[in-house]
Amino acid sequence: MKPTLATDRLTLAYGSSPIINNLNLTIPKGKVTTLVGANGCGKSTLLRSLARLLKPRNGVILLNGKDITQQSTRKTACEMAILPQGPVAPEGLTVHQLTKQGRYPYQSWLSQWSAEDEEKVAWALEVTGMLPLKDRPVDSLSGGQRQRAWIAMTLAQDTDTLLLDEPTTYLDLTHQIEVLDLLYDLNEREGRTIVMVLHDLNLAARYAHEMIAICQGNVYSQGYPENIVTEELVREVFQLDCQVISDPVFGTPMCIPHGKGRILQHRKLTAIGG
Amino acid sequence: MPFLKRYRTVGLFMSLIALILSFIGSLKLGLTHINWMTLLDVWQATDPTREQLIVQNTRIPRALIATCVGASLGMAGALMQALTRNPLASPGVFGINAGAALFVVIASSIFSVYSYVSFTWFAFLGAAMSGGLVYLLGSFGRGGLTPLKLTLAGASLTAFFTTLTQGILVSDAGTMDQVLFWLAGSIAGRNLDTLIYVIPFFVIAWICTLSLGGAITTLTMGENVAKGLGQRTGWVKGIAAICIILLAGGSVAIAGPIGLVGLIIPHIARSIAGTDYRWILPYCALLGATFLLLADIGGRYLIMPGEPLTELLTGAGARITSDEVPVGVITALIGVPFFITIARRSISE
Numbered sequence: 001m002k003p004t005l006a007t008d009r010l011t012l013a014y015g016s017s018p019i020i021n022n023l024n025l026t027i028p029k030g031k032v033t034t035l036v037g038a039n040g041c042g043k044s045t046l047l048r049s050l051a052r053l054l055k056p057r058n059g060v061i062l063l064n065g066k067d068i069t070q071q072s073t074r075k076t077a078c079e080m081a082i083l084p085q086g087p088v089a090p091e092g093l094t095v096h097q098l099t100k101q102g103r104y105p106y107q108s109w110l111s112q113w114s115a116e117d118e119e120k121v122a123w124a125l126e127v128t129g130m131l132p133l134k135d136r137p138v139d140s141l142s143g144g145q146r147q148r149a150w151i152a153m154t155l156a157q158d159t160d161t162l163l164l165d166e167p168t169t170y171l172d173l174t175h176q177i178e179v180l181d182l183l184y185d186l187n188e189r190e191g192r193t194i195v196m197v198l199h200d201l202n203l204a205a206r207y208a209h210e211m212i213a214i215c216q217g218n219v220y221s222q223g224y225p226e227n228i229v230t231e232e233l234v235r236e237v238f239q240l241d242c243q244v245i246s247d248p249v250f251g252t253p254m255c256i257p258h259g260k261g262r263i264l265q266h267r268k269l270t271a272i273g274g
Numbered sequence: 275m276p277f278l279k280r281y282r283t284v285g286l287f288m289s290l291i292a293l294i295l296s297f298i299g300s301l302k303l304g305l306t307h308i309n310w311m312t313l314l315d316v317w318q319a320t321d322p323t324r325e326q327l328i329v330q331n332t333r334i335p336r337a338l339i340a341t342c343v344g345a346s347l348g349m350a351g352a353l354m355q356a357l358t359r360n361p362l363a364s365p366g367v368f369g370i371n372a373g374a375a376l377f378v379v380i381a382s383s384i385f386s387v388y389s390y391v392s393f394t395w396f397a398f399l400g401a402a403m404s405g406g407l408v409y410l411l412g413s414f415g416r417g418g419l420t421p422l423k424l425t426l427a428g429a430s431l432t433a434f435f436t437t438l439t440q441g442i443l444v445s446d447a448g449t450m451d452q453v454l455f456w457l458a459g460s461i462a463g464r465n466l467d468t469l470i471y472v473i474p475f476f477v478i479a480w481i482c483t484l485s486l487g488g489a490i491t492t493l494t495m496g497e498n499v500a501k502g503l504g505q506r507t508g509w510v511k512g513i514a515a516i517c518i519i520l521l522a523g524g525s526v527a528i529a530g531p532i533g534l535v536g537l538i539i540p541h542i543a544r545s546i547a548g549t550d551y552r553w554i555l556p557y558c559a560l561l562g563a564t565f566l567l568l569a570d571i572g573g574r575y576l577i578m579p580g581e582p583l584t585e586l587l588t589g590a591g592a593r594i595t596s597d598e599v600p601v602g603v604i605t606a607l608i609g610v611p612f613f614i615t616i617a618r619r620s621i622s623e
Contacts, residue, residue: 053502074505077503082498098495101495104500
């Protein structure tokens with residue numbers, strides 16, 4: 001399998017303390033990949049560096065086989081889009097204007113707004129379901145709609161690879177599913193490579209073909225969620241005792257954390273911890 | 275306001291007309307009555323009358339200065355508000371005007387420099403230094419650069435620079451006479467020399483600023499988003515910062531620290547032009563120039579001097595029109611309520 005993104009002995013650091021050390025990683029093309037891990041494990045940092053928002057201290061990042069520092073950032077933007085965590089649109093910016101920004105890497109002094117630009121923007125608004133809302137200011141939308149508007153912008157960028165940093169944070173469950181379904185469809189229909197950091201392990205396991213569990217700046221394990229999500233992984237990566245069962249609807253791994261809470265009478269016998 | 279957006283071009287044209295009318299008003303209105311015939315004859319007068327001399331030597335420089343300085347301050351304010359994503363940003367609030375003014379006063383008081391050429395360079399230096407300092411102070415501590423910290427840093431540096439400036443002036447009566455009127459922000463009684471020296475810097479900064487419009491719009495979506503879209507944000511911010519220093523520093527060198535133009539104008543421009551800086555910046559230039567011309571005209575009428583003939587013929591020296599209210603006072607009178615409104619709104623958000 002040809003990787004879309006790969007790192008070679010990647011070291012990342014804020015200041016003097018390294019967060020990621022000598023990491024080798026490959027992300028498969030045409031799949032949904034999720035990065036999971038505890039807070040502060042370096043998963044967002046890793047995603048930021050893959051998106052060239054953070055300069056590596058050492059090592060290289062390869063996008064489609066080429067070192068991303070060796071090609072112009074504009075060219076990279078035509079191959080890979082990034083949606084950072086919690087983006088804020090300027091007051092009054094409409095969904096349509098936001099989406100049009102996705103064509104930024106294609107604009108220059110010589111080539112102004114083209115028919116192709118117009119077409120890609122219309123398509124991005126269409127697939128995200130934002131067409132009816134396109135003249136609304138982004139700041140007047142609900143959380144889920146807002147996130148879809150931002151995704152529309154990254155889609156207008158027309159890239160094969162899409163990176164998203166916690167796209168479901170601050171969204172209620174309905175909107176989380178709405179956003180993940182949209183991304184899943186994009187992968188299914190268009191074969192786009194999707195890489196995202198997700199907090200919710202169960203949703204990550206359900207939507208991802210490939211899961212990368214990060215622990216203390218290193219890849220703890222990588223592979224199909226059903227192969228790698230185990231009680232041991234959750235204990236090591238999240239420092240949490242749990243029981244992993246198969247999702248009764250989807251069959252994907254589902255993690256039930258141990259800990260406290262109400263236990264109903266008839267369950268008492270089988271309950272965790274006796 | 276989508277209907278307004280369709281009329282952006284019309285609006286820009288109307289702003290241009292407003293600018294031209296204000297410019298003519300600035301030539302015609304004032305203490306000395308100038309009638310239309312006199313004004314029209316100014317251009318070909320071989321033996322000018324006293325009124326025509328006033329127009330030539332006082333009013334034309336003044337109108338040109340108001341136009342250039344107003345446009346520059348408006349654009350500098352828009353750039354700063356976009357770059358810092360802070361609705362309160364402007365050369366006045368962030369201490370850039372005060373820093374430039376301090377350096378000019380230091381130049382004339384300590385280094386005994388009096389040429390407009392050196393004034394200009396000291397003003398650029400002061401603008402750059404205070405801009406850098408505010409940025410540095412604003413990015414210290416947790417959370418990096420936040421609007422609140424930037425505003426606080428700007429406010430405290432403004433206070434500090436103003437105090438230093440006053441301290442120097444108090445101990446140096448000679449300099450004080452020279453610069454007091456200038457320090458209030460005035461475009462009256464200036465000759466064109468400083469403007470002619472500064473204008474190449476202004477023109478470069480105007481061209482750069484206007485051509486940055488698209489990139490600035492993308493940058494207002496956040497640095498990470500802009501980088502992801504393939505923008506070299508360091509370059510865009512660097513060029514914008516140089517433009518701000520040239521625009522604000524040049525304005526201070528010519529007219530002293532005129533506050534609040536850079537704060538108000540971008541808000542008005544945005545309310546007409548929306549979120550696209552390719553439109554906002556030209557609007558800022560036209561509206562800023564118009565605003566300063568009108569404020570200057572207003573200053574001529576606010577306190578009507580008791581004795582006539584204060585408007586003298588020479589262009590040099592600040593005392594000749596000292597019965598007028600300096601334009602910096604007028605912009606402050608209009609701007610402060612505006613500032614409070616924006617501050618209240620952005621804090622409640």
